[in-house]
Amino acid sequence: MLPLGVLVVLVTGARDQVVPGVLAESFAARPAQAGDEVRSREVAGAGHYELVNPGSAAWSAVQAAVREALAPAAGSEGSGAQDEHAPPGRPQRR
Numbered sequence: 001m002l003p004l005g006v007l008v009v010l011v012t013g014a015r016d017q018v019v020p021g022v023l024a025e026s027f028a029a030r031p032a033q034a035g036d037e038v039r040s041r042e043v044a045g046a047g048h049y050e051l052v053n054p055g056s057a058a059w060s061a062v063q064a065a066v067r068e069a070l071a072p073a074a075g076s077e078g079s080g081a082q083d084e085h086a087p088p089g090r091p092q093r094r
Contacts, residue, residue: 002034009039009069011062024058041065 009030013026032038042063043051046058053059 002031003036004031007037007039007069009041009065011041011043011051011065013045013051013058014042015046015047016048016051017050020054023024039068 008028010024010028012019012021012063014021024040028040041061041064043058043061046056046061050058051062052054
């Protein structure tokens with residue numbers, strides 16, 4: 001199922017003991033090895049649940065990561081270009 005053909009952005013809490021950062025790093029390795037662009041963001045002082053709580057100090061980092069993941073790839077705004085290796089309907093990411 002890899003590569004996905006889309007940017008993957010992972011957000012982890014530095015103090016997360018439910019899903020520790022090492023697990024996220026392991027998860028990130030497979031799409032990266034398959035050629036996907038993977039970015040990791042670690043939120044200092046955040047645990048697991050702060051990342052899903054809109055009232056937490058960590059929430060702004062989660063919002064920024066979602067915006068980053070949804071932003072058009074540089075040079076592809078409105079081009080409609082397709083990556084020859086991406087599944088049909090998935091925009092080109094470069």
